[in-house]
Amino acid sequence: MGCTASVPSNEEDDPFLQDKHINDQIEQSLRMTKGNDRNEFKLFLLGTGESGKSTVLKQMKLLHKGGFTSQERVQYAQVIWCDLIQSMKILLVQSSRLGIALDSDTEGSPLAPFKQAVLNANALQLVNMGAAGSSDYLSDYVIKYGERNRAKSRLNETGAPDNAFLKEGSNEQDSTETVVNEELMEIYPMSEQKQIYTRHEVAEAVSKLWSLDSGIKKCFEKSHEFQLESSASYYFDNCMKFADPNYKCSDLDILKGRIKTSGITETDFMVNLFKFKILDAGGQRSERKKWIHCFENITAIMFVLAVSEYDQTLFEDERVNRMHESIVLFNALCNSKWFINTPFILFLNKIDIFEQKIARSPLKKYFPDYDGKPNDVEDALKFFETNFLKLNKTNKPIYVHRTCATDTKSMKFVLSAVTDLIVQRNLKNSGIL
Numbered sequence: 160m161g162c163t164a165s166v167p168s169n170e171e172d173d174p175f176l177q178d179k180h181i182n183d184q185i186e187q188s189l190r191m192t193k194g195n196d197r198n199e200f201k202l203f204l205l206g207t208g209e210s211g212k213s214t215v216l217k218q219m220k221l222l223h224k225g226g227f228t229s230q231e232r233v234q235y236a237q238v239i240w241c242d243l244i245q246s247m248k249i250l251l252v253q254s255s256r257l258g259i260a261l262d263s264d265t266e267g268s269p270l271a272p273f274k275q276a277v278l279n280a281n282a283l284q285l286v287n288m289g290a291a292g293s294s295d296y297l298s299d300y301v302i303k304y305g306e307r308n309r310a311k312s313r314l315n316e317t318g319a320p321d322n323a324f325l326k327e328g329s330n331e332q333d334s335t336e337t338v339v340n341e342e343l344m345e346i347y348p349m350s351e352q353k354q355i356y357t358r359h360e361v362a363e364a365v366s367k368l369w370s371l372d373s374g375i376k377k378c379f380e381k382s383h384e385f386q387l388e389s390s391a392s393y394y395f396d397n398c399m400k401f402a403d404p405n406y407k408c409s410d411l412d413i414l415k416g417r418i419k420t421s422g423i424t425e426t427d428f429m430v431n432l433f434k435f436k437i438l439d440a441g442g443q444r445s446e447r448k449k450w451i452h453c454f455e456n457i458t459a460i461m462f463v464l465a466v467s468e469y470d471q472t473l474f475e476d477e478r479v480n481r482m483h484e485s486i487v488l489f490n491a492l493c494n495s496k497w498f499i500n501t502p503f504i505l506f507l508n509k510i511d512i513f514e515q516k517i518a519r520s521p522l523k524k525y526f527p528d529y530d531g532k533p534n535d536v537e538d539a540l541k542f543f544e545t546n547f548l549k550l551n552k553t554n555k556p557i558y559v560h561r562t563c564a565t566d567t568k569s570m571k572f573v574l575s576a577v578t579d580l581i582v583q584r585n586l587k588n589s590g591i592l
């Protein structure tokens with residue numbers, strides 16, 4: 160048996176040459192990608208949970224991607240419908256906890272049947288799953304509260320909050336729906352025979368309690384003491400339209416709606432001839448361990464800080480003030496070796512809520528070193544701005560914008576300024592300007 164290697168008759172038959180061709184192709188494609196990179200800017204949206212990162216991204220989609228899909232409009236309608244029922248249930252639970260008397264609890268009150276309708280409503284059962292075409296968003300709805308509940312029991316058992324957030328997945332059994340319903344049963348024991356209400360009746364009940372029960376309003380004013388969605392009042396004000404199972408959300412509804420981000424999403428769009436890649440990450444503690452995988456080649460960080468949350472505690476750990484958490488996070492990111500030369504854009508967000516809140520919730524109570532005028536919006540904002548800028552121990556610039564991420568008109572202006580700035584900086588750095 161001979162062992163001579165056969166000599167290829169032409170290039171196509173030579174495996175070594177074939178390998179070389181493939182290598183050349185890969186290298187050429189890498190060179191092209193590198194070339195393209197010069198015109199591609201990668202911006203990373205970071206910040207704590209619920210600060211408004213995804214809302215900023217939604218505004219970018221409105222500006223540069225032609226807005227939202229029909230599927231998103233249907234999906235958000237269902238999420239908001241669930242959230243509005245849950246939010247009213249939370250107000251019923253918390254008013255009892257805080258000792259706030261409800262008008263609907265007084266004997267013979269015409270509001271009593273409305274409270275009964277809300278108590279009996281099962282948010283998840285009343286959802287139109289078919290219309291949404293997917294149940295993913297519902298698992299998100301369940302997960303976001305399931306996580307909190309698990310973490311809370313772990314906190315009570317062990318006093319170790321952080322580890323509780325390293326677990327993935329969720330268990331439908333401990334959704335808020337279940338938790339809130341259990342708490343409601345303790346406060347308002349109901350007969351076994353539950354009356355079934357239509358979506359319209361439930362929406363009407365929410366609307367009546369919101370507009371006519373003074374106890375509900377009082378409880379809402381104390382909502383910084385417990386966890387309630389930022390947009391709860393918007394949901395209540397507009398609840399009748401969400402009663403229609405086929406309702407499709409307006410742009411504003413979607414901006415006000417909340418689906419917690421899990422993992423990291425990438426959205427590409429073009430601004431003039433430049434390609435922008437926006438990374439949006441989930442901000443809750445359990446999400447942050449995923450961030451580092453995307454820290455390379457970032458053009459700029461957009462750090463979103465909810466300034467209105469100075470008097471609120473974390474969803475994940477109710478012992479921690481939300482502003483303190485943001486300060487620690489900003490300090491770590493800003494001075495991290497990954498971002499020594501990466502410019503930061505700091506959004507002082509939820510300015511609309513902040514302006515209303517500062518009048519009734521004194522900043523000094525939460526930040527004793529604040530020595531500006533009490534209830535003064537400008538002084539209070541300056542205080543946070545100065546303190547955040549002071550954290551920067553590097554030479555990189557930090558650009559500050561005061562934002563209301565749900566307001567499309569003002570965000571259009573801010574986001575154009577941001578993309579212009581990124582392009583200009585890049586042209587300067589590459590010697591073109």
Ligand SMILES: Nc1nc2c(ncn2[C@@H]2O[C@H](COP(=O)(O)OP(=O)(O)OP(=O)(O)O)[C@@H](O)[C@H]2O)c(=O)[nH]1
Pocket residue numbers: 206207208209210211212213214215388389390414415416417418419420421440441442443463508509510511512562563564565
């Ligand atoms: N009133 C008001 N609401 C805001 C503003 N920015 C965001 N929100 C609302 O705050 C809620 C949370 O916003 P998201 O954008 O989902 O927050 P996030 O930072 O992406 O949260 P995670 O995904 O959990 O990290 C939503 O209901 C938004 O509509 C704002 O400037 N003003």
Ligand SMILES: [Mg+2]
Pocket residue numbers: 212213214418419420439440441442
């Ligand atoms: Mg998000």
